[in-house]
Amino acid sequence: xxxxxxxxxxxxxxxxxxxxxxxxxxxxxxxxxxxxxxxxxxxxxxxxxxxxxxxxxxxxxxxxxxxxxxxxxxxxxxxxxxxxxxxxxxxxxxxxxxxxxxxxxxxxxxxxxxxxxxxxxxxxxxxxxxxxxxxxxxxxxxxxxxxxxxxxxxxxxxxxxxxxxxxxxxxxxxxxxxxxxxxxxxxxxxxxxxxxxxxxxxxxxxxxxxxxxxxxxxxxxxxxxxxxxxxxxxxxxxxxxxxxxxxxxxxxxxxxxxxxxxxxxxxxxxxxxxxxxxxxxxxxxxxxxxxxxxxxxxxxxxxxxxxxxxxxxxxxxxxxxxxxxxxxxxxxxxxxxxxxxxxxxxxxxxxxxxxxxxxxxxxxxxxxxxxxxxxxxxxxxxxxxxxxxxxxxxxxxxxxxxxxxxxxxxxxxxxxxxxxxxxxxxxxxxxxxxxxxxxxxxxxxxxxxxxxxxxxxxxxxxxxxxxxxxxxxxxxxxxxxxxxxxxxxxxxxxxxxxxxxxxxxxxxxxxxxxxxxxxxxxxxxxxxxxxxxxxxxxxx
Ligand code: C2O
Numbered sequence: 162x163x164x165x166x167x168x169x170x171x172x173x174x175x176x177x178x179x180x181x182x183x184x185x186x187x188x189x190x191x192x193x194x195x196x197x198x199x200x201x202x203x204x205x206x207x208x209x210x211x212x213x214x215x216x217x218x219x220x221x222x223x224x225x226x227x228x229x230x231x232x233x234x235x236x237x238x239x240x241x242x243x244x245x246x247x248x249x250x251x252x253x254x255x256x257x258x259x260x261x262x263x264x265x266x267x268x269x270x271x272x273x274x275x276x277x278x279x280x281x282x283x284x285x286x287x288x289x290x291x292x293x294x295x296x297x298x299x300x301x302x303x304x305x306x307x308x309x310x311x312x313x314x315x316x317x318x319x320x321x322x323x324x325x326x327x328x329x330x331x332x333x334x335x336x337x338x339x340x341x342x343x344x345x346x347x348x349x350x351x352x353x354x355x356x357x358x359x360x361x362x363x364x365x366x367x368x369x370x371x372x373x374x375x376x377x378x379x380x381x382x383x384x385x386x387x388x389x390x391x392x393x394x395x396x397x398x399x400x401x402x403x404x405x406x407x408x409x410x411x412x413x414x415x416x417x418x419x420x421x422x423x424x425x426x427x428x429x430x431x432x433x434x435x436x437x438x439x440x441x442x443x444x445x446x447x448x449x450x451x452x453x454x455x456x457x458x459x460x461x462x463x464x465x466x467x468x469x470x471x472x473x474x475x476x477x478x479x480x481x482x483x484x485x486x487x488x489x490x491x492x493x494x495x496x497x498x499x500x501x502x503x504x505x506x507x508x509x510x511x512x513x514x515x516x517x518x519x520x521x522x523x524x525x526x527x528x529x530x531x532x533x534x535x536x537x538x539x540x541x542x543x544x545x546x547x548x549x550x551x552x553x554x555x556x557x558x559x560x561x562x563x564x565x566x567x568x569x570x571x572x573x574x575x576x577x578x579x580x581x582x583x584x585x586x587x588x589x590x591x592x593x594x595x596x597x598x599x600x601x602x603x604x605x606x607x608x609x610x611x612x613x614x615x616x617x618x619x620x621x622x623x624x625x626x627x628x629x630x631x632x633x634x635x636x637x638x639x640x641x642x643x644x645x646x647x648x649x650x651x652x653x654x655x656x657x658x659x660x661x662x663x664x665x666x667x668x669x670x671x672x673x674x675x676x677x678x679x680x681x682x683x684x685x686x687x688x689x690x691x692x693x694x695x696x697x698x699x700x701x
Pocket of ligand 1 (some may be wrong): 220221235265267325403607609662666
């Protein structure tokens with residue numbers, strides 16, 4: 162193993178996009194930010210210096226942070242933010258992990274511009290389980306906003322309504338020619354005819370799930386969330402915020418210029434979207450430079466079948482035999498609500514007649530505490546969080562079609578900083594059930610500190626009598642798009658002591674409270690017996 166050092170200066174940078182100039186927060190003035198490279202089991206040391214007026218943390222998305230939860234970077238969960246003028250050094254190993262990851266700011270909506278890829282190669286001499294590609298390319302999907310992101314978040318929460326739509330969807334930070342003033346603002350991958358390429362797809366977008374396709378070319382998925390999968394070939398993939406997919410593409414079509422396109426997946430009635438796709442190019446070397454491009458065909462905006470086909474195609478490469486005995490079985494609703502007021506609503510809006518939009522798990526809207534849960538845990542500070550997150554929803558009802566008789570009770574989520582303690586080593590199953598109280602939507606649920614087997618999913622209300630489970634070769638993921646108006650069952654062993662956030666990776670849903678924190682310890686000091694958090698861990 163070796164140690165990789167990186168220097169991250171958080172700084173603003175003036176950029177011009179969509180006919181507009183503005184300052185955005187970046188790492189080292191780059192957008193997207195620098196790529197972090199490592200090999201399996203390496204130690205990664207990143208000194209983050211905050212030269213902006215804003216609070217910052219960096220999360221290493223998908224890295225399990227084995228025995229190092231204080232470097233997970235989730236603001237107010239495992240650390241307080243790095244304040245203006247301060248620095249903090251993240252120092253962790255990618256223990257038995259390899260593949261495509263990414264890093265991003267994990268405070269307010271700063272992730273909108275503060276993100277980058279993280280690539281962990283297999284150990285020297287260990288090949289990929291597929292034909293070695295000629296080259297690899299990183300393709301990061303994102304969103305771009307002309308307004309200041311913190312202001313957008315603040316205004317959205319203050320309004321109680323939905324957020325404004327992104328001004329552009331982007332590929333590696335570029336909107337491409339479908340947008341104003343963007344004819345030359347595109348990303349291009351130049352390919353040699355006959356060669357095979359590995360594309361490392363990352364969705365770093367804030368609020369948009371994306372379809373992605375390359376004109377006339379098939380995509381063969383070989384890895385999802387940094388775990389190998391059985392090769393699965395498709396025309397289109399759907400990739401939600403927080404997900405990564407590696408796909409092989411062969412440059413086996415007539416020499417020419419082909420578009421790579423990302424467009425929104427409108428999973429529910431109220432999902433806001435722009436009917437414009439971000440465009441990049443898959444360009445054969447030798448194609449005339451002024452040639453017109455072949456446009457990619459994308460599915461209909463709300464094509465659930467494509468989403469299901471891709472999901473059905475994700476299988477772990479090898480047989481895994483998931484445990485059958487379950488120690489902790491939780492049924493958790495996830496969904497949007499309305500409530501009189503959420504924690505970030507200005508007081509005057511709390512009087513609103515119709516209520517404000519909120520989101521919850523088991524009817525609890527997660528409220529970020531004032532000091533980090535990890536710090537409160539170690540220092541035994543009372544009153545920061547409670548351990549009474551419910552194991553099931555307050556009422557069982559028709560989750561998808563609503564509950565006419567209990568509408569008041571069930572639509573109004575409760576605010577709280579509730580955690581769920583999981584015994585170290587316990588075998589856990591979570592049934593995540595989407596609800597349609599306000600509107601059913603696809604929720605990409607992300608878990609810190611662990612990956613989980615996606616053993617089942619389906620549409621409608623979860624019914625244990627008819628649910629089909631795959632315990633043989635389910636994918637091992639850290640973000641699962643729970644089907645709109647449906648459910649997903651995930652299993653994992655709580656074998657990583659620490660404080661771990663689980664939340665919807667659509668930022669507006671997270672801001673509205675769609676999250677929960679799990680604390681993994683054995684009740685006899687398992688977490689306490691870890692080395693304590695570093696002395697320089699930012700405090701509030
Ligand atoms: Cu990539 Cu908690 O998130």
